[in-house]
Amino acid sequence: MRALLRWVRADLRAHRGQATLMVLVTAVIAVSLILANALLQDAANPWQRIFLQSRGAHVWIHMRPGADTAPLSRLDGVTGVAGPYRTAPADLVRGTEKVGLELRAAGAEPPSVARPLVRSGRWLDPARPDSIVLEGSLAHAMRVGVGNTVTVHGRDGATRPMRVLGIADSADQGSYPDWTPGLGWVLPSALDRVVPEPVHTQQVIGLRLRDPGAADFTAQQVVTTLGSGQVTQVTTWQQVRSAMGQDNRLLGLLLGVFGLVALVAAALAMAGAAGSRVLVQVRDIAVLKTIGFTPAQVVRLFLYEHTALALAGMVLGAGAASLFGPLLPGALGEAMGLWQAEPAHAGALAATGAGVVLSIALATVLPAWRAGRIPAAPTVRANHPASGISRLARLALLLKLPPALALGSRAAFHRPLRAGLTVARLAIPIMMITVALGSWATLDGFQDHPRQLGLAASLTARPSGMGDAEARRLLTRQPEVAAAYPGVETPALVPGETTTITVRALGTADHPYPFALAAGHLIRDEDEAVAGQGALDLLHARVGEWVRVMAGGTPHILHIVGRDIEPDHNGEMLSVELGALAGPGGPPKTQYDALVLRPGADPKAVRADLIAASHGRLDVRSVANPADRLGMVRVVVVGLVGVLTLIGLAELVTATASGLRDHIRDLGVLRAMGLTPRQVTAIIVTSTGLLAMVAVLVGTGLGVLLSDRLINMEGQASGVGAGIARMPAPETLLLAGAVAVAVAACVSVVPATRATRARITTVLSASRT
């Protein structure tokens, strides 16, 4: 053991640079896997924590005001009931901002089931009737704190200033703004003052179940018991949970996938590095055997050394992630902070670390085993019979290319198997870099071409104190508005199904809204609809099929003629034209207008203009772009490209070293034949550059294919739908490839120059042993 340690120490000292690179690569991979872990945990956990603490309800049902809720508490499997509460839609105004709000009437005592967890301030107080408790994510988004005053607009015109008494966490619905409207609790008397007309109110009740898995079944029972005409909306805990973790889950998945692929790439890079070191050290290994190292000891030597390096990298990475992770800005830092407070954190951290070290150790087994098989006699090294000139080299000679190019191409590929392995190992990081660039391009697509990704309208306008006709006139006068599409949104129940989807009527048959279609065609008729992927999944339907939904108490039979890309509401959106929701009294009253702006118009400026022109009587909101929320993805992409570049560099160093080892004698002979040192350097650089070039071609090609698949898969899983993936621009790929080849050439210049500086005789005699 002592002898082993002595050798490992000496070896590490001699290869400081390479060892440092290995440690760094491992550390960075450990960091990305740990962050991925934290994000994935966080994606599932904030909801879990709040749900447990608040004894959350598994099913939430919104009903018409008169519905009798008493039978619901007697349903089989129901262990607790929250409410029923009276609830009414309203708007929350603070400064110029105005957002939708669900007002819920609650008593002076918070309920025992689905109890809102007061995070700051206090719960409602009968002594202060005009006060409100806001849900945490809404308060955060509106930058409202305890003690602030907000204005609450009722839908029938009443306006009341209210003081924020407390801020509470709740697992009743997803976090704002992913889930709208936001949630606020007021005393029943305050609700009456804001919404005096009972017809505008609803009832909401939460059911806590013995078996959370029975949520869907219970929801169905509720609809049967009350009658589908009474129920306006049903939400299960699964929907809330998935909505709450959406962004972080995406980030976590992204980091996780990249982290794992990076781990595989790094393990391969380590195996390559170890393999090349075995080749370079054949003579030393033989010597070790002559002085009494057994083959098993030689194997252990390499295994221990590389495992120790991986261990050092892992400890460094885990330490850095634990110390500095919580200090990171945004979601990453928050997730790390929360994760560290979890009891399972230590175990997960240890498991991640152990996984990293183990994969690298496993990757080293093969090269270590080969080291153990090296014969003891140091001089026994058969000279490889000189292979013929490769086809590529022959071509180069035929084209009368400079000798460096011809010989370089021969050097690169004269051992096809090893060249192939090098190319494969280099191609993996390049492939993943291409995927990262694809993610970047997709985000760019959301920002630069929102129309193609389901975000044709960038503003919505809602009359607030002005007539529809006047509002329409105002909108058409605004030169930057290319088109205004009247729209209505209403929750709809799917008979036989247990959850709600949103039906959106937008545009008319003559003037159809430009949905971003991924399949099928646009709406041409009243009974036609286009659906987001999320809606198709919920309805278990495909494009071309007929579906039946209950919207506003009326059954509608719709023909799904297309699938559109739907970045909102997890894609659980069925879009029709306005006439489709027409009742006996004609088309429904429009709620808002979706505004498509002229190319190049700035939505913020147009919004300000419209608000000014209407003297504040038009409520204009920006449509949320998922790319804005996913800004963190860009940070992650940059980080990942950094990691992958490091891995690629490690691979290049290996490739150059083993290339030199293979050809050192040939190079000596070439110099003896009269090639200048510069020409010899050029041969080595050409050979590495050519290998890199092939790897770039292979890696980029595979990456483009994979990126398209991966991003569309993620799109499909998140409900947005396949068809969002964008290719990185060809010039970006070209530039990245050129940079990779240039870096490869640069990396090989130093060892190449060093090799050519050695005296010819030294080179020739050294290679005899």
Next chain:
Amino acid sequence: MNRSGPDTAGAAATAHPDHVLPPAEAMLWARDLVKVHHGAETATHAVRHVDLRVDRGEFVAIMGPSGAGKSTLLHLLGGLDRPDSGRIWLDGQRVDGLTEARWSLLRRRTVGIVFQFFNLVTNMTAADNVELPALLAGMSPKQARTRREELFAELDLDDRAGSTPAALSGGEQQRVALARALVNEPGLLLADEPTGNLDSRNTRDVLRLLARYHARGQTILLVTHDARVASSADRVISLYDGEIADDSALHAPSASPTTVADVLRLKG
């Protein structure tokens, strides 16, 4: 003064099924060794039916032109390569069937080897190169260091302990290699053209050192193509085309310092 390895001669020999016992005084005994190198198209008979006996305390040189099979024979005797057929006893123990790992263990204590190209571990300092086999043989770091310091003092390498092989001259490297081969006081020292890469002054130094250790009872088997180097041995075996052509004693088998000194005087 005999330096035998940890295994005693008798026990292993009596266990041998052929009931052929090596002579008690033989440090190395080889019978009917054959080794064929198989090339791409041709087979080279490197060693043909060689019988060889080296007694304890003997200094034997194997001489022959390039390609005579000298180095191959030495590799077979040191366990660096396997014979195609034939038997080898080392210090009374039958060794030709040992696994590579058992050979490694045996070499730690019983066989020291010196090569033409020195073959020091390039990443390690001169001191580490010598202490490594000592640690492998089970010495404590302190013992290994003391032993190495003794050898370095004797071989005039005191100030080179911290240097890497690349910073040493050829003569220095070969002295470090010699120190490494001797650090565990092996029963047999094998030397493969130890002076082949040295100038005449360093050649003389190395031969003087070999003679000194021989005088203390070290058994040495040396391979060389240089008749002057071979003449420092007690006995010279000539090898041609893998066969022993001649085996002649230069001096009385009982080596004494004076005879070696005589040879050196003759050479000088």
